[in-house]
Amino acid sequence: MATETLATPRRSSLWTDQKFRSIFFQALTIGILGFAIAFIAHNTATNLENRGIASGFGFLSNTAGYELENTLIPYNSTDTHFRAFLVGLTGTLFVAFFGCIVATVFGFILGVLRLSHNFLINRVAYVYVEIVRNVPLLLQIFVWWAILLALPVVRESFYLGSGMYFYNGGLKAPSPIFGDLFWMTPVALFVAIGAAIGIGRWAKKRQDATGETFPAFWTGLGLIFALPVMTFFATGAPLEWEVPTLGRFRFSGGLAITDMFLALLIALAAYTAAFIAEIVRAGILAVNKGQTEAAYALGLKPNWTLRLVVIPQALRVIVPPLTSQYLNLTKNSSLGAFIGYPELVATIGGITLNQTGQAVECILITMAVYLTISLSISAFMNWYNRSIALVER
Amino acid sequence: MATEDTREGNPAHPAGQHPDLPPPAGTTGFIGWLRENLFAGPLNTIGTIVTVAVLYMLLVPLIQWSITDAVISGSDRHGCDIGRFAANIGNAYDDFSRENLALDPNQEGLDPETARLWAARQKRAEVDLTTVGSMLGNFDNTYQIMVREGTVPTDLLAVVDQVRPLELQPALLQAIEARDLPAVDSIVNELEPLIAWGQNRDGACWVVIKERVLIFMLGFYPRHEAWRLIVAAVLLVGAVAPLLFDKMPFRKPLLFVTATFPLTGFWFVVGDFPTMIYCWIAFAIYWLDPNRIRGPTIAAALVLLNLIYYFGLSDSDGLLSTIIGLKFLDFRYVPTGEWGGLLATMVNGVVGITASLPIGIVLALGRRSNMPIIRALCTAFIETVRGVPLITVLFMAALMLPLFLPEGVSFDKFLRALIGVALFSSAYMAEVVRGGLQAIPKGQYEAAEAMGLTYWRSMRLIVLPQALKIQIPAIVNSFIGLYKDTTLLSIIGILDVLLVATQTNTRGDWVGFSSETYFFAGFIFVIFCFGMSRYSIFLERKLHTGHRS
Numbered sequence: 001m002a003t004e005t006l007a008t009p010r011r012s013s014l015w016t017d018q019k020f021r022s023i024f025f026q027a028l029t030i031g032i033l034g035f036a037i038a039f040i041a042h043n044t045a046t047n048l049e050n051r052g053i054a055s056g057f058g059f060l061s062n063t064a065g066y067e068l069e070n071t072l073i074p075y076n077s078t079d080t081h082f083r084a085f086l087v088g089l090t091g092t093l094f095v096a097f098f099g100c101i102v103a104t105v106f107g108f109i110l111g112v113l114r115l116s117h118n119f120l121i122n123r124v125a126y127v128y129v130e131i132v133r134n135v136p137l138l139l140q141i142f143v144w145w146a147i148l149l150a151l152p153v154v155r156e157s158f159y160l161g162s163g164m165y166f167y168n169g170g171l172k173a174p175s176p177i178f179g180d181l182f183w184m185t186p187v188a189l190f191v192a193i194g195a196a197i198g199i200g201r202w203a204k205k206r207q208d209a210t211g212e213t214f215p216a217f218w219t220g221l222g223l224i225f226a227l228p229v230m231t232f233f234a235t236g237a238p239l240e241w242e243v244p245t246l247g248r249f250r251f252s253g254g255l256a257i258t259d260m261f262l263a264l265l266i267a268l269a270a271y272t273a274a275f276i277a278e279i280v281r282a283g284i285l286a287v288n289k290g291q292t293e294a295a296y297a298l299g300l301k302p303n304w305t306l307r308l309v310v311i312p313q314a315l316r317v318i319v320p321p322l323t324s325q326y327l328n329l330t331k332n333s334s335l336g337a338f339i340g341y342p343e344l345v346a347t348i349g350g351i352t353l354n355q356t357g358q359a360v361e362c363i364l365i366t367m368a369v370y371l372t373i374s375l376s377i378s379a380f381m382n383w384y385n386r387s388i389a390l391v392e393r
Numbered sequence: 394m395a396t397e398d399t400r401e402g403n404p405a406h407p408a409g410q411h412p413d414l415p416p417p418a419g420t421t422g423f424i425g426w427l428r429e430n431l432f433a434g435p436l437n438t439i440g441t442i443v444t445v446a447v448l449y450m451l452l453v454p455l456i457q458w459s460i461t462d463a464v465i466s467g468s469d470r471h472g473c474d475i476g477r478f479a480a481n482i483g484n485a486y487d488d489f490s491r492e493n494l495a496l497d498p499n500q501e502g503l504d505p506e507t508a509r510l511w512a513a514r515q516k517r518a519e520v521d522l523t524t525v526g527s528m529l530g531n532f533d534n535t536y537q538i539m540v541r542e543g544t545v546p547t548d549l550l551a552v553v554d555q556v557r558p559l560e561l562q563p564a565l566l567q568a569i570e571a572r573d574l575p576a577v578d579s580i581v582n583e584l585e586p587l588i589a590w591g592q593n594r595d596g597a598c599w600v601v602i603k604e605r606v607l608i609f610m611l612g613f614y615p616r617h618e619a620w621r622l623i624v625a626a627v628l629l630v631g632a633v634a635p636l637l638f639d640k641m642p643f644r645k646p647l648l649f650v651t652a653t654f655p656l657t658g659f660w661f662v663v664g665d666f667p668t669m670i671y672c673w674i675a676f677a678i679y680w681l682d683p684n685r686i687r688g689p690t691i692a693a694a695l696v697l698l699n700l701i702y703y704f705g706l707s708d709s710d711g712l713l714s715t716i717i718g719l720k721f722l723d724f725r726y727v728p729t730g731e732w733g734g735l736l737a738t739m740v741n742g743v744v745g746i747t748a749s750l751p752i753g754i755v756l757a758l759g760r761r762s763n764m765p766i767i768r769a770l771c772t773a774f775i776e777t778v779r780g781v782p783l784i785t786v787l788f789m790a791a792l793m794l795p796l797f798l799p800e801g802v803s804f805d806k807f808l809r810a811l812i813g814v815a816l817f818s819s820a821y822m823a824e825v826v827r828g829g830l831q832a833i834p835k836g837q838y839e840a841a842e843a844m845g846l847t848y849w850r851s852m853r854l855i856v857l858p859q860a861l862k863i864q865i866p867a868i869v870n871s872f873i874g875l876y877k878d879t880t881l882l883s884i885i886g887i888l889d890v891l892l893v894a895t896q897t898n899t900r901g902d903w904v905g906f907s908s909e910t911y912f913f914a915g916f917i918f919v920i921f922c923f924g925m926s927r928y929s930i931f932l933e934r935k936l937h938t939g940h941r942s
Contacts, residue, residue, distance in 0.1 A: 026766040033770070040797040047796045118437050119430035120444045134922035135915045136877040139891055143915075146907050331782035338884065345784050359792040367781045367789075374780035 044360065051357065057365075059356045060085065066351050068342045069258070081352045088347030089369060095264055095343065096330040096373075102269035103329060104322075107276025114281045125277070132274040138335050140271055145263035145339050154250055163243035165251065170262050172244040175255035179238025188231035189224070196220030260341040264333065272329045276322065283318035284310065315388050323381035327374050334370075344369060459912070462596025465603065467544055470902060471535050473598030475549070478532040479591025485524035486581045492518035494572070525581065526569045532587075533559050552590045556583060601906045602913050605897055609913065612733015612888045618664070618725060622736060625661040628654060629743065637928060649680050655747070662740065665726035729807035733888030735917060737807075741814055741879040741889070742921075746872050748815035753822025754861075758852065760823065761830055771823070778820035783878050786817045791885040810882050818875040825867045829860030862936065869929035873922045880918075890914050 014020050048055055060082040067077050072090040075083055113125040132140070149168050152158065157167035163174040196219070203216035232239070244254025287310050295305040337346040344366050353362040406412075419425060431441045464473045498512035536553065539545045545553075553559075561580055568576035581588075602609070611619060632654035635647040650657075653673055660670070675694065732740065759771030778786065790813030795803055833856055841851030861868070883892035894910035897903050903910075 022764050026764050029767060029770065043799050044796045046800060050800065116440070117430065117433060118440050118444075120448075121440050124444055124448065130923060130926070131919060134873070134877075134919045134926065136880040136891065136918055138880045138883075139894075139911060139915055139918070142891070142895065142907075143911050146911070327780075334782040334784045335881070337784065345782070345788075349785060349788060353788075353792070359788075359796065363785060363789050363793055367777075367785050370782055370785065371777060371780040 048360075053357050055358075055360065057361055059352075059358050059361070062356070064352065064355075066355065068347065071342055081348070081356070084352055085344075085348040085365065087342055088344040088349075091336070091341060091343040091347075092330070092333055092369075093373070095261060095268070095336065095341070096333045099265055099268040099272065099329050099333065100326050102265065103272035103276055103325070106269055107273035107325075108280050110273055110277035111280025111284070114277055115284060129274045129277050132271055133278075137267060137271045137332055138338060141263060141267040141335055141339060144267045144270075145259065148259040148263050154246070157246065163241065163254070165244060165246070168259060169250075169256075170259040171257040172251045173255045173257065174241035174243045175253070177240045177242055179236075179240070181235035182238045184235050185228050185232045189228040192224045192227035195227075196223050199223070258341070260336065260339050263339060264336045264341050268329055268332055271332070272325050275325050275328075279318055279321045279325065280314075283314040286317045287313045312388065319381065319385045319388065323378055323385070326377055326381065330373055330377065331370060458596040458908075460596075462593055463599055464594055464596070465599045466546065467600050468604060469542075469544075470598070470600070470906075471539050471542070472544065472546070473594075473600055473906070475532060475535045475539065476591045476594025478528050478535060479587050480595035481528040481591075482525055482532065482581070482584060483588035483592065485521050485528055486577075489518055489521035489525065492521065494518040494522070494574070522569055522577070525577070526566050529558060529562050529565055529584070533562050549590065552586050556587045558584060558587055597909050597912070598906050599909065601897065601903045601909050605893070605903070605910075608897075609734045609890060609893050609917075611736050612893070613731045614727060614733070614736060615725070615731065618727060621661045621664070621724060625658050626739075628657055628661070629739075632658075649677070652676065652680070658743075661724070662736075663727065664724035729805050732807065734890055734893050737882070737887055737889045738876070738879050738917075740807075741811060741882060741887075742872075742876045744811050745814040745818055745875050745879070748811075749818040749822045749871075749875065750868070752815065752819035754826050754857065756819060756823035757826035757830060760827055775820045775823050778817055779824070783814075783817050783881050784884060786813045787881060787885050789813065806885065807887060810885055810887055814875065814879065814882070818871065818878070821871050821874070822868070825864050825871055826860065828867065829862075829864035830856065832863055833859050865936065866929040866933045869925055869932070873925050876922060876925070877918060890917055 045055075061080050063077075064079055064081045064084045065077050066084070068075055068084065068087055071087045072094055073083075073087060075087045110125055110129065113121050114129065116122045116125070148170070151166065151168040154167050154169060157165040157172070160166055165172040196216075199214075199220055200216045203214040207213055242253045244251040291309050291313065292305055295309040296302075300308065333343060334345040334349075336343045337350055340346065348362050349366040353359055356362070419428060432438045462476075464476060466472060492514045494515060496511040496515050496518075498508045498515060500508075500511075503511070536545070536549075536559070561583060565577065565580045567573075568580060607616065607619075611622065614622065628650060631647050632651040634641060635644045635651055638644075641647075653676055656673055656676075756771050756775055759767050760775060762768050762771070787810060790809045791806065794809050794812075798804075837855055837859065838851070841855040844851075846854065879889055880891040882889050883895070888896075891914050894907075894914040897910045898905070898907040
């Protein structure tokens with residue numbers, strides 16, 4: 001009997017079959033998800049119908065009817081919502097771009113100061129990093145804005161020289177008026193950059209082949225400076241400046257950098273720099289001390305050691321987290337909406353949304369744009385990261 | 394002792410047995426430390442001097458503002474204003490003295506740039522001079538109000554008796570009107586004791602914090618129910634402590650507080666659900682003797698009790714209803730609209746943290762799953778949420794979620810915000826957990842499988858404990874981010890600490906004290922976030938069992 005029982009093959013349950021279970025659970029997930037989406041879509045459609053809101057993106061071509069001040073591209077209240085969206089997009093990109101640059105520079109300086117052997121400098125940098133990292137960014141934006149608003153009024157603006165004024169409405173600077181042939185200068189700049197890269201590659205190849213060095217860095221730098229400057233003057237200096245003039249209550253002419261932009265930029269840069277400082281510090285510390293010692297033993301000068309041995313290895317550690325800081329900065333620029341800086345969340349995600357009631361569309365557009373920006377930045381940084389990654393032999 | 398004596402061959406010390414010499418003077422002790430850390434070279438010395446100078450310029454005004462010149466007594470703004478007005482009489486007069494009223498921009502033969510500068514200086518001088526008068530006027534008005542209220546500080550009474558500013562005001566205004574500068578100068582000199590008094594009281598006005606501290610802490614939570622929050626806060630500390638420190642005394646009983654905190658905390662803060670105590674009791678029995686009562690039994694009994702109560706008894710006032718419904722324990726229900734300040738921040742932080750960790754674990758496991766559809770869905774969710782700012786997720790929770798629900802169904806704004814915050818941070822948490830999962834050697838997974846553990850068991854018993862442990866610092870960092878992010882809730886109208894500060898600055902009796910309110914709000918966040926970051930560093934050191942390079 002017993003042997004017979006044993007001999008009977010146990011019916012394998014479908015349930016214990018891994019393949020079946022996997023398919024079952026995935027089908028279940030899709031089913032639940034599909035049901036949820038259908039449920040949500042139905043509810044949304046009903047709700048929108050009851051509120052008399054037509055869905056779709058048609059509203060983008062309607063007149064926006066609200067004013068935005070100091071936009072980067074021309075805009076007035078008779079423009080469309082789409083135009084307002086573009087204003088927001090340029091605002092976001094502008095502040096994110098400059099924010100990343102300032103934050104990187106400041107963060108690297110701070111990170112090096114954090115590693116200083118000077119006790120005092122080291123501690124001050126540490127306290128700065130800890131305070132700035134532990135205070136919400138929004139509060140810091142408010143504080144910077146309050147500081148800028150406490151500056152003197154227009155009439156008592158600080159004069160910074162060369163036609164620049166600083167007052168509680170921000171910064172006023174001369175605005176450039178480009179002449180006919182000015183386009184040659186940026187072209188020359190690009191050509192110079194291309195040539196510098198080419199010279200660098202050629203110099204490296206030659207050094208690899210023959211061992212002869214060539215001052216490619218200084219040549220390239222000289223080229224990048226000299227070529228555009230020469231082109232500029234060769235084309236007859238086609239650039240004039242419109243200096244802002246102080247009227248009774250406001251400036252006329254010139255380039256305006258608003259207090260909102262400045263507050264947002266300073267706060268974003270200061271906040272992100274504190275994080276970047278820690279990343280830089282960790283990156284430099286991650287380079288083994290033996291590497292520096294070995295470089296010295298080979299007879300490399302200290303700045304060569306830094307440039308050829310330490311920094312390339314530190315960058316490998318620094319770049320991936322740096323990417324996510326850039327992404328954070330870009331996303332954090334949405335906080336500009338709190339102080340009225342015309343960026344995405346303030347324009348399409350804020351005023352347009354409130355005016356048209358197209359919550360779904362507006363939020364989806366905003367999210368899609370941020371997602372695109374985020375993915376682009378991470379794609380670029382991944383490319384850069386690959387280019388400096390260790391090539392293992 | 395001369396060094397020559399200790400050379401090799403000296404009979405006092407045979408070769409190789411010489412005692413160690415003391416290190417050269419100036420390389421040890423305080424001087425040595427200073428030399429090494431502050432004055433190691435010319436560049437280092439310059440750095441030290443510059444840093445000291447910058448610190449001096451920053452810290453001295455900060456200490457003066459926040460401590461020595463600060464006002465803490467009184468209960469309204471007059472006590473703060475009066476010091477500032479008194480000080481500003483002197484400040485405006487100093488500004489005036491730096492300018493020159495006599496400059497005449499219309500003079501013959503001036504070049505236009507000088508004329509512009511002169512005009513500006515003359516204008517400023519006039520404005521400053523008027524300010525001197527108006528500040529004395531403001532001082533007198535405020536002083537009279539304080540006299541009526543009987544809140545004049547005693548030291549001010551003495552100064553006023555000596556200076557008599559109220560009698561000087563007409564003369565000052567007249568002198569200013571007539572541009573009689575010697576007269577103005579003599580009157581301001583007479584006011585000097587008053588100005589000196591004011592300059593010791595023109596710092597921070599902590600009265601605003603003192604008066605609004607309850608709103609900063611609770612929002613509009615009913616004051617007579619505030620004891621419940623204190624109990625909840627104590628319980629929270631008791632619940633968190635055993636999680637933070639694994640070698641503390643009374644850890645086991647405190648873990649019970651931890652396990653039941655979601656129930657008890659909810660009950661104390663929200664109120665109105667006394668039957669929750671049944672869950673609590675059942676859990677306690679299970680805790681004490683896990684073998685006797687099983688989870689499902691408890692759940693069934695509780696559901697039954699609650700159902701009986703809510704559908705049969707809750708409306709009646711009979712004895713049975715009172716006993717089963719525990720009506721004598723019925724705390725008044727506090728709607729979330731009355732929550733605010735640190736309470737709102739804490740609830741968001743704690744709920745967000747507690748919810749985001751499990752959701753994050755599930756998402757991370759899903760992202761590493763073998764099932765392609767689950768993996769794709771989890772990856773898409775994580776990457777999407779990480780790619781957008783929190784503000785848009787909050788907008789979605791506040792504006793889109795109501796559209797998604799059937800007609801007539803709606804739920805609390807606070808709860809919607811909580812869902813938004815929890816989902817947002819769970820995506821970040823998922824990446825942290827995934828990092829931990831990837832760091833676990835493959836052998837651990839395989840060994841767990843070889844032992845015949847099911848997927849969930851191998852995760853629960855083998856993989857996740859190790860993965861979470863190595864990621865604790867990153868998890869805490871993620872918590873800090875979440876805690877700071879709660880400030881964004883103000884955009885959908887939730888009264889968090891920061892919104893209390895900005896509302897104080899723009900509405901009501903306390904306009905114009907934004908430095909104080911921002912300072913206080915920042916202080917609250919620094920305490921919590923710095924505490925968390927120190928804890929994560931402490932853990933990192935403790936968990937770091939390997940060797941440092």
